[in-house]
Amino acid sequence: MKISREDVLKVAALANLELTDAEVETYRGQLDDILTYIDKLNEIDTSNVAPMTQVVAAPADGSDLREDVVVRGDVITEVLSGAPDPALPYFRVPRVIEK
Amino acid sequence: MSVPTEWTIPEVRKALDSRKISARELVDEFYRHIAHRNSELNIYLALSPERAYVQADKIDAAIAAGDALPPLAGVPLAVKDVISTHGIPTTCGSKILKGYKPPYDATAVTRLEHAGAIVLGKTNCDEFAMGSSNENSAYGPVRNPVATGRVPGGSSGGSAAAIAAGLAVVSLGTDTGGSIRQPGSFCGVPALNPSYGRVSRYGLIAYASSLDRIGPFANSVSDVASVMSVIAGRDPRDATSAAAHVPDYVAGLDRPLAGLRIGIPDDYFGEGIDPEVRKKVEAGIRLLEKLGCLRVSIRMPNTDYAIAAYYIIATAEASSNLARYDGVRYGLRVPGATLLEMYQKTRGCGFGPEVKQRIILGTYVLSAGYYDAYYLKGQKVRSLIAADFREAFEKVDAIITPTSPVPPFKLGERTSNPLQMYLADIYTVTGSLAGVPGISVPSGRTSEGLPVGLQIYGPALGEQRVLNIAHLFEKAGGAHL
Numbered sequence: 001m002k003i004s005r006e007d008v009l010k011v012a013a014l015a016n017l018e019l020t021d022a023e024v025e026t027y028r029g030q031l032d033d034i035l036t037y038i039d040k041l042n043e044i045d046t047s048n049v050a051p052m053t054q055v056v057a058a059p060a061d062g063s064d065l066r067e068d069v070v071v072r073g074d075v076i077t078e079v080l081s082g083a084p085d086p087a088l089p090y091f092r093v094p095r096v097i098e099k
Numbered sequence: 100m101s102v103p104t105e106w107t108i109p110e111v112r113k114a115l116d117s118r119k120i121s122a123r124e125l126v127d128e129f130y131r132h133i134a135h136r137n138s139e140l141n142i143y144l145a146l147s148p149e150r151a152y153v154q155a156d157k158i159d160a161a162i163a164a165g166d167a168l169p170p171l172a173g174v175p176l177a178v179k180d181v182i183s184t185h186g187i188p189t190t191c192g193s194k195i196l197k198g199y200k201p202p203y204d205a206t207a208v209t210r211l212e213h214a215g216a217i218v219l220g221k222t223n224c225d226e227f228a229m230g231s232s233n234e235n236s237a238y239g240p241v242r243n244p245v246a247t248g249r250v251p252g253g254s255s256g257g258s259a260a261a262i263a264a265g266l267a268v269v270s271l272g273t274d275t276g277g278s279i280r281q282p283g284s285f286c287g288v289p290a291l292n293p294s295y296g297r298v299s300r301y302g303l304i305a306y307a308s309s310l311d312r313i314g315p316f317a318n319s320v321s322d323v324a325s326v327m328s329v330i331a332g333r334d335p336r337d338a339t340s341a342a343a344h345v346p347d348y349v350a351g352l353d354r355p356l357a358g359l360r361i362g363i364p365d366d367y368f369g370e371g372i373d374p375e376v377r378k379k380v381e382a383g384i385r386l387l388e389k390l391g392c393l394r395v396s397i398r399m400p401n402t403d404y405a406i407a408a409y410y411i412i413a414t415a416e417a418s419s420n421l422a423r424y425d426g427v428r429y430g431l432r433v434p435g436a437t438l439l440e441m442y443q444k445t446r447g448c449g450f451g452p453e454v455k456q457r458i459i460l461g462t463y464v465l466s467a468g469y470y471d472a473y474y475l476k477g478q479k480v481r482s483l484i485a486a487d488f489r490e491a492f493e494k495v496d497a498i499i500t501p502t503s504p505v506p507p508f509k510l511g512e513r514t515s516n517p518l519q520m521y522l523a524d525i526y527t528v529t530g531s532l533a534g535v536p537g538i539s540v541p542s543g544r545t546s547e548g549l550p551v552g553l554q555i556y557g558p559a560l561g562e563q564r565v566l567n568i569a570h571l572f573e574k575a576g577g578a579h580l
Contacts, residue, residue, distance in 0.1 A: 008459065015418060015462040016425065016439070017455060018447030026452070027459050033518050034460060038407045041476050044483070051478030052485055055295040055309055055534040056341055056559075064342060066335050078202040084432035091427050094438050 003032040106268045108174055108322045115162060115173050122155035122162075122173040122217065129175045129219055133266050140242045142257045142266055144180050145188040146220035151175075154217045171329060172215035177267035179258045180221040181228050182313065183302035184208055187218070191304050192226040192236035192254075195449030196430040205302025206337065207271060207313050207330045214329045219267055222257030226451045227421065228278055228306045230254050231520050232513065235453040240510060245287055245550055249507040252282030255316070259286040262316045269317045269326050273303060275310045276409055277503075277527025280539040283316055284502035284552025287541045287578070289569060290316045291323050292527075294559045295534035296341035298327075299334030307416035308339075310409075310531050320540060320570040324348035327562060343560050351563045352570040357391030359568070362495030364399040367526060372504040379551040380501045382580040383542035383572070387499065390571055397491045397498070401483040402529055406521055408484065409528040411464050411477030417454075418461030424449060456517060481532045488533040492558040497568055500526045502539040502552030526554060536562045540569045543580030553577070 008028045012019050019027070058064055080086035085093070114120045120128075130148060137143050158173045178184060181191045183201035190196045204212075212218065225235035233256030234240045243251040244264035251260040255272025259282035262270055272279040274292040283290020291314045298313045305311060315326035325348070332345040363384060368377060388394055426432035426445030433448045435441035450458070464473035491498055504523055513520050530537040535556055542553035553572070557565040 007463070011459050011462045011466060014466060015458050016422075016442040016446055017450070017458060018443040019455070023452075023455070027456055030456055030517055031460060031463065034410065034521075035463075037518055038411060038473065041404055041407050041480055044401070044404060044480065046476060046479035046483070049479040049482050051475055052482040052532075053478060056339065058338075059342075064338065075202045079428075082199055082202075082429050084426060084430070093427055094435065094441055096438050 122158035169215035176216040177261040177270035206299040225254035228254040252285030254278040283539040285507040287550030299337040301336035305420040307413040360495040362397035375545040379543040383553040408480040414461030485533040498556040502554040506549035541578035
């Protein structure tokens with residue numbers, strides 16, 4: 001067993017996920033299985049292989065870049081109309097900074 | 100009039116041109132049909148009649164005025180629920196986006212509407228496109244119209260099933276590791292995953308950005324080509340969209356196949372493939388040989404590592420992309436005493452089990468101390484898989500594989516073990532990692548009558564050839580092998 005409950009709790013904290021005790025155990029087992037399977041990648045030597053960081057290489061001359069101009073979206077009201085707690089022109093959240 | 104269950108784009112045009120039916124009546128018919136079947140099949144999550152009738156009336160007015168009609172005039176379209184549609188609920192099959200209405204349209208949708216297509220509604224899918232059976236939707240699974248006790252495949256199960264059930268004429272899905280091709284195979288309809296960058300992803304709600312693509316389903320390969328001609332091409336709003344020229348995909352469909360070299364990867368026909376699937380795909384290969392293709396045996400030596408590399412890369416990217424669902428700007432918010440508590444509770448309640456599992460895996464492989472061992476290693480293996488394809492395409496014009504090693508399975512049959520579900524994506528994730536186009540076309544049925552799909556891969560931006568082969572395969576009776 002590679003993965004402990006603590007590992008799952010640490011990762012869940014990094015990902016801002018609240019998990020129940022039962023979920024912690026389920027994901028511990030699944031993560032363990034999958035990481036064990038992924039270990040098969042160690043069978044291949046990749047010391048001389050470059051990572052694939054792009055699928056389609058961008059043109060070197062930057063010809064795919066647009067002009068950097070501001071375009072007005074004018075969607076503030078519509079965007080906020082779908083927010084859980086809007087206060088035009090803001091999204092309201094629980095207090096972060098104490099008085 | 101009674102409407103056939105399988106319309107094609109040319110049939111829609113003919114019916115409109117001859118005034119047999121108006122666009123409005125056609126929309127009426129499809130909504131009646133949807134009302135009749137949707138409670139059983141669970142294909143549509145939202146319908147957009149207001150918008151559909153506005154578009155239909157525009158088409159009818161153009162017909163009345165004798166104006167030239169755009170290429171997809173009046174064609175009923177279904178859109179996967181991970182693709183943004185202005186004012187139409189877009190949930191990604193997740194509780195966390197319940198009720199969310201995007202303030203804009205995806206470019207693919209804009210282009211299709213501009214070409215005359217009519218958006219009927221949004222189709223069910225695995226939550227955030229994560230799954231191979233549609234059972235990960237927060238709104239219940241879609242049933243396969245061909246065999247209703249079975250899954251339609253995933254993640255674009257609703258879009259594939261909409262075509263198979265005659266509840267749309269064309270549909271859009273998305274594919275990250277097989278999510279267009281596999282449900283196409285399971286529902287017995289042609290389904291294209293275009294090259295990475297060929298179709299703009301502006302408005303596609305991201306799962307794994309280096310893999311995600313948008314592509315069409317339809318009742319014929321020719322219709323898939325027609326949709327591609329509309330949605331392909333550079334979009335200034337998607338920096339990853341390719342500037343390469345878009346050919347007329349329909350024009351090249353009947354090019355003879357004589358002398359074309361088709362590669363058959365021995366590594367793809369080993370263990371784990373269902374014998375009936377294998378038989379039908381081999382019959383498909385023989386049909387291609389009859390059409391003049393030359394069979395070439397090829398090797399794809401790194402295939403065995405594709406699933407592992409894929410699940411590292413896809414989940415790592417997902418953990419980053421899904422960080423935005425925190426209860427602040429859209430969708431669900433579960434209150435908490437602090438901002439952090441609100442984030443944690445919202446995400447804990449809003450995401451389903453598979454999404455949480457992938458976020459956990461993705462966060463783990465990116466976390467301090469593990470990056471080199473997992474993410475970097477995955478990216479290196481991805482290079483090797485892309486090289487497998489590059490080298491193969493020096494010897495052959497196309498690669499033929501099964502789409503899925505198994506026919507559609509029963510609902511609930513595979514939900515308990517995620518790893519087992521992942522392993523069935525083997526033939527599709529390789530092409531996803533390499534960025535190449537792949538189409539699934541029906542290649543006969545099993546003895547139980549379940550659809551089998553044959554996959555045709557081409558080199559990057561080689562959609563024209565892939566569609567050409569698929570079209571002639573279909574025309575020669577590929578679906579009835």
